[in-house]
Every structure is written in structure tokens, then in C-alpha cells.
Amino acid sequence: MNNKKLNLILLGLALVAPLVLYPVFLMKVLCFALFACAFNLLLGFSGLLSFGHAVFLGSGSYITGYLMLSVEGLTPEVAILAGVAVSAAIGFVYGKLAVKREGIYFAMVTLALAQLAFFFYLQAPFTGGEDGIQGIPRGKLFGVIDLSDNLVMYYFVLAVFIGGFALIYRTIHSPFGQVMKAIRENEPRAISLGYKVNQYKLLCFVISATLAGLAGSTKALVFQLASLTDVHWFMSGEVVLMTLLGGMGTIWGPVLGAGTIVTLQNALAAGPLGNYIHVIMGVVFVICVLAFRNGLVGELQKLVKRNF
Amino acid sequence: MFDINLFALFGQLLIGLINGSFYALLALGLAIIFGLLKVINFSQGALYMLGAFGAWMGLNYLGISYWWALFLVPLAVGAIGILCERFLIRPIANEDHLYSLLLTFGVALVLQGLFTHWYGSSGLPYAIPDELKGGFRLPFMYLPTYRAWIIVVSLAVCLGTWLLIEKTKLGAYLRAGTENPQLMQAFGINVPLIVTLTYGFGVALAGFAGVLAAPVYSVSPEMGSNILIVVFAIVVIGGMGSIGGAIATGLGMGVVEGLTKYFYPEASNTVIFLVMVLVLLTKPAGLFGKEA
Numbered sequence: 001m002n003n004k005k006l007n008l009i010l011l012g013l014a015l016v017a018p019l020v021l022y023p024v025f026l027m028k029v030l031c032f033a034l035f036a037c038a039f040n041l042l043l044g045f046s047g048l049l050s051f052g053h054a055v056f057l058g059s060g061s062y063i064t065g066y067l068m069l070s071v072e073g074l075t076p077e078v079a080i081l082a083g084v085a086v087s088a089a090i091g092f093v094y095g096k097l098a099v100k101r102e103g104i105y106f107a108m109v110t111l112a113l114a115q116l117a118f119f120f121y122l123q124a125p126f127t128g129g130e131d132g133i134q135g136i137p138r139g140k141l142f143g144v145i146d147l148s149d150n151l152v153m154y155y156f157v158l159a160v161f162i163g164g165f166a167l168i169y170r171t172i173h174s175p176f177g178q179v180m181k182a183i184r185e186n187e188p189r190a191i192s193l194g195y196k197v198n199q200y201k202l203l204c205f206v207i208s209a210t211l212a213g214l215a216g217s218t219k220a221l222v223f224q225l226a227s228l229t230d231v232h233w234f235m236s237g238e239v240v241l242m243t244l245l246g247g248m249g250t251i252w253g254p255v256l257g258a259g260t261i262v263t264l265q266n267a268l269a270a271g272p273l274g275n276y277i278h279v280i281m282g283v284v285f286v287i288c289v290l291a292f293r294n295g296l297v298g299e300l301q302k303l304v305k306r307n308f
Numbered sequence: 309m310f311d312i313n314l315f316a317l318f319g320q321l322l323i324g325l326i327n328g329s330f331y332a333l334l335a336l337g338l339a340i341i342f343g344l345l346k347v348i349n350f351s352q353g354a355l356y357m358l359g360a361f362g363a364w365m366g367l368n369y370l371g372i373s374y375w376w377a378l379f380l381v382p383l384a385v386g387a388i389g390i391l392c393e394r395f396l397i398r399p400i401a402n403e404d405h406l407y408s409l410l411l412t413f414g415v416a417l418v419l420q421g422l423f424t425h426w427y428g429s430s431g432l433p434y435a436i437p438d439e440l441k442g443g444f445r446l447p448f449m450y451l452p453t454y455r456a457w458i459i460v461v462s463l464a465v466c467l468g469t470w471l472l473i474e475k476t477k478l479g480a481y482l483r484a485g486t487e488n489p490q491l492m493q494a495f496g497i498n499v500p501l502i503v504t505l506t507y508g509f510g511v512a513l514a515g516f517a518g519v520l521a522a523p524v525y526s527v528s529p530e531m532g533s534n535i536l537i538v539v540f541a542i543v544v545i546g547g548m549g550s551i552g553g554a555i556a557t558g559l560g561m562g563v564v565e566g567l568t569k570y571f572y573p574e575a576s577n578t579v580i581f582l583v584m585v586l587v588l589l590t591k592p593a594g595l596f597g598k599e600a
Contacts, residue, residue, distance in 0.1 A: 049406045049409070097585060097588045097589070100588050100592040101588070104342075104405055104409060107406070108540040108541070108543060108544050109544055109584070109588065112540055112541035112544060112581050113584075115537045115538075115541075116578050116581035116582070116585075119578045119581075120578070123574065233533070237417070240413075275425045276425060278417050278418075278420065278421030279417070279418050280421075281414075281417055282416070282417030282418035282419075282421060284414075285411070285413060285414025285417060286414040286415065288410075289400060289407050289408075289410050290396065290400065290411070293403070293407065
């Protein structure tokens, strides 16, 4: 009951938020929150650290952006679906390769594969190289609703986020999610119980990649831009940081982490510390790992448990 | 295929060997650290960058010559590494090893960010020392002295490290620690000290590679992260089971990259990653890997 109430309050807040805060900022938070939630499904609930998740974000954003710009009269939902499908396909191929190794090697394999994709996008003619794809039209949703207005776009992005978030929530609380947790906690045991561990890992990887692609596709429409930043290894690191800071393995952690990091970046970019963004992110990383491994949500939960 | 331009081919092979020397030095450092600490040091690339900047700063601010830099900078980088190990990595030594990967990633971000802020992202030049200027005219190619020096000296360092680990008492401790640190501690050997020194030595190798690289690549904050991702792929290809394997894979991949640059330049950035994919498909544990 309590949870339901909390969800309703949050939903209400999300609905009125654009009246108070700048919609584009909120949309950025939502896109990164979805990206981080997708990443958290993999790291937090199956213990697989992918250091190349930017590929899926960037692929979604490049494909959606390219289609919107080059196909006349294409509606945004089709372009998004195409971006998501490509991300899912790459997720399947990369996942197939990456689940062959474990732990630290898994992280290195995904990072290297992501770098492979980075060079592909850098050299491929349709991505515009260093300039990226600019001036992507937002188009009309289902051919009816014009998304060029920021407020309309915001509610669309909110709907996408809620859809993605609900899917992740369902996945975590499904029998599949329980098996994933079992694999995370004790892989040999899960194998001995007869679970085909690698297939579970692969499916989890694909779901995560798909939703990361959804975040990327939506992000391309929000900013009307798809660029190399989205596929750079730094972006892969950023999503790790969001998840770690918010609390990996918690439902709301990545959302809070993404909100915090995006807010921090916006605040820093305006001020005199703008040049130190990478340094500050690095310091936050170190502090999180040394003193704060449960993340914001994890620490909050501990606090609540201890006092109430 | 038959009108191969030997001059260009050998030129690319030489560049490949030089890149391979750096890959080998960095992969060797990673493998040594991983062996004992089970930590993948994500800051290895940043420390390599620090080595190159150390040489540049030494020359421009303190007038330290290349030769002294070659000796002093690895010591300094090693000392920084020891501090990192002692105060950052050791407190989380018992946690999941993914945390130490993330921690060193954070350290790398800080170092790269600071140097980008101080020196911008365009490269700084570092002159080749007078003693190593010039070159040899061979029948099939022109071999600049400095490039030959890189290959010779990094091979010597790799070989020396290999001998140190395989043939000396200290190396025996190191290998024993890799197998079973608890048992070694029970025999009265100071394992934490060995761990710290190993980490220091591993990152000193990166610093040394950085000094060697300063005159051939431009000294820039991003030089570390770019090479490190390639070295990660190399480590996946070779597996970190053997020191010799890390060295051989590093050099070999450099050569593969050089050959690709000659035959199909478009793929030269990606060929090592593609080799990694092939290895994962055929021999998932890596060429020299031991794990099941």
C-alpha cells in the first residue's frame, strides 16, 4: 500500500514538474534515468558490469536520428522502434560474445566491443563523423500529435520512461528476475539446479540493451541531435556512476543517481568549475566506491530501517 | 598483391612493432597487478599519460634530461601508484573486484581531467634526445635510431621482468602469492608489502612506457585512455594467465595492426577488436588463458 501511495505521489510530481522546471532539463533527466535503469537491470540484478553500454544508447540515437532526417513523413514512434530494434540486435550479438567471459573480463570485453562500434560510427558515412546528426525533426506522433512543443514532448518522454520503467519492474519481479538474482548470488549453484545460466545472462543483456536503445532514441528526438558523445566510452562510465551513486540493485537508485548527476553537470557547466566536470565525476566515483557502496537509496533504506 | 611496396610495408611493420612494444609494456603491468591483486587497473592508461607528462614537465620546468627522466619518472609514477594502492585500493581489497575496477576508473578520470584542464587536449611536443637522433639506412627501409631504441629497450625491460618473476626468489614469492596469499602469509612473508611493491612496479612500467612514448607520440591527456582500451582487448585475447603470454600478445597485435594499416587502412583502428571477437568465438579463455 505504502509503495502504491509513493508511486502515485511521484507520478503527480512528474506531471506538474514542467510547470516549475525547464522541460528540456526534465527530459534529459528522464532519458538518462531510463538509461541508468536499463543498465541497473544488468549490473544490479545480475551482477554483470558492462563497460560499453553507451553503444546501445548511441545506436538507438543514431538510427532514430538518421531515419527521422532522411525518410520523409516518418512518424517518430516508427523511428524509435527502428532504433530500439537495432540496439536489441547489437545487444544480442555483443551479449553472445560477452557472456563467454565473467567478472572483470566481461567488463573489458564489453568496453572493447563498444570501442569497435565507436570507430564504426566515427567512420560510417551516415553519422556525420565528428559533427554528428544535427537538426533531427521531432515529427508528429502517430501522425497526429506535434512533438515540436517542449511541453508535449515532455509528456511523451514521461510516457516512454514509465513504460520502460514498468517493464524493468516487471522483469525484476518475475520468475526470470528471481533466477537472475540466484545467478548473481551463486552461479555454480544455479547451474547445478539446471538453469542454462548463459541464456539467462544473454536475455538480461538484450533487455538491458533494448531499453538503453529506447533511452537513446528518445534522447535523439529531445535534443534533435545524435553525436559521438553518445557512443563514447565516457558515456559508458557515466551510466555506471549514475547507477553506483543512486544505489545499484535498487529500483529507484538509478533514477535518483541520474537526476543527481544531470543536475550536477548542469550546475557545474554554468559555473566556474565547468572545466573540472570530469575531475569531479572521477572524485565522486572514488568516494562512492570507498565509502558509499550502497548508493543514495541504499543508505536511505538503511537509515529508515534503523530509525523506524 | 605482388606489387607490394616493400618500403611502405616495412615502415608500417616498424610502426606496428613500436605500438606493440607499448602494448606489451602496458599489458605486462596489468597482468602483474592482476596476478597478485586480482585488480584490473583502469588507471594504467592515465599513469602512462602521467609518465609522458612527467618527462615533458621534467624537461621544461626542471631541465631534467630524457635519460634521467627514463629513470626518475617511473620511480615517481610508481610512488604515486603505491600511495593509490595503500590508501584507495587496500581498503576495498575484500570487496567484489568490480569495485576496484570502478575505483581505478575514477582515478583515471581525475588524472585525465586535471591534465586536460591544465594543458588542453592538443598534444605537446617532446624532442628526441640528441644521442638518439638520426637513423640507419637499411637496404629495404630507413630505420630511425629512436624507434629502434624503443623496440630494443622495451623488449629488454619485458625480458628482464619475465626473468625477475620466473627465475628469482622475489619472483617466486610473487608467484606463490598469486597462487595462495594466505598460505604465504602463514610462512611469515609480508604479503601486504609484496602486494604494494607489485602494484608500484606494475604502474612504474606504465610510467616508463610513457617516457619512452613522449618523443614519438605527442604528449596529450587522451593518449592514455585510447591505448588502454586496446590493451584491454589484448589482455582478453592473450588471457592474463602468463606473463610471457601478455608480452607476446602485445607485440603480436602491434604487428597485426601495422600490417592492417598497410593492406586495409580503414580497419587499422578496429582490427585488434575484431581479433578479440574471433578469439572469443574460438578460444574463449584467451590464447594463453588457463581458466576453464
